[in-house]
Amino acid sequence: MEYSIFDIIGPVMIGPSSSHTAGAAKIGYIAREIFGKNVNHVRFTLHGSFAKTYLGHGTDKALLSGVMGFLPDDERLRNAYQIAEQKGIKYKFDSKDLGEVHPNTVKINMSSDDNHEMTVIGSSVGGGKVKIIRINDFDVDFNGEYTTLITKHLDRPGVMASITSILAKNRVNIAFMKLYRHAKGDYARLVLESDEKIDNCVIEDIKNMDYVDDVTKIDKLVL
Secondary structure, X not given: OOOOHHHHXXXXXXXXXXXXXXXXXXXXXXXXXXXXXXXXXXXXXXXXXXXXXXXXXOHHHHHHHHHOOOOOOOHHHHHHHXXXXXXXXXXXXXXXXXXXXXXXXXXXXXXXXXXXXXXXXXXXXXXXXXXXXXXXXXXXXXXXXXXXXXXXXXXXXXXXXXXXXXXXXXXXXXXXXXXXXXXXOOEEEEEEEEOOOOOHHHHHHHHOOOOEEXXXXXXXXXX
16 A cells, blocks of 8 residues: 555644544534635534544534535634634534444534535545545545535436536546436536646536536545
8 A cells, every 4th residue: 555645644634633633623624615605504423433532633623614615724713613603603412323324434414504504424534534425315435635516407318428528628637426316317417536626617517417416526636
């Protein structure tokens, strides 16, 4: 196995813990990016080790900071409660067994002023690295280490081919691509990770496709 210097010395972060603080902030940040709206109410359901030690390790402040758009190295993380109150954000933390998932897992239920709602589940898997494992009722698997494109679309012939054709035309190289669906012809989610940045014009082209309901781009997290 190969290791980078960042695997050895850890992520750039406000501590104390790479798993419980930096990883938690990343999960919150990615959840907010997927949601695509300002969060006015959020409930964090903590599982396993997160539930047992979240106060001592600052997991609560890190998660709340993330959904406000703060990255793990942001000095504002320490004042997350005060900032949330200034912004009028309502928040709640509770604990529950979320099943066969990593011990450092959280379920984040978010809502916005226009009553849009979304649930994201993510795990902090060590060294500040994370995995997003569920968006609403779809199981997914990505880590935020690549530029990530997520679509919600109807499962129809040609949709995937059209998306990849738009990316190829714009010289976007695909690193990983996974399709998640419940049944043929139903709604599906595509999670596509790229080595390159994806321009907003590319996102607009995909949004304008037939059968595509929503497209979200999450830029690669660089710390």
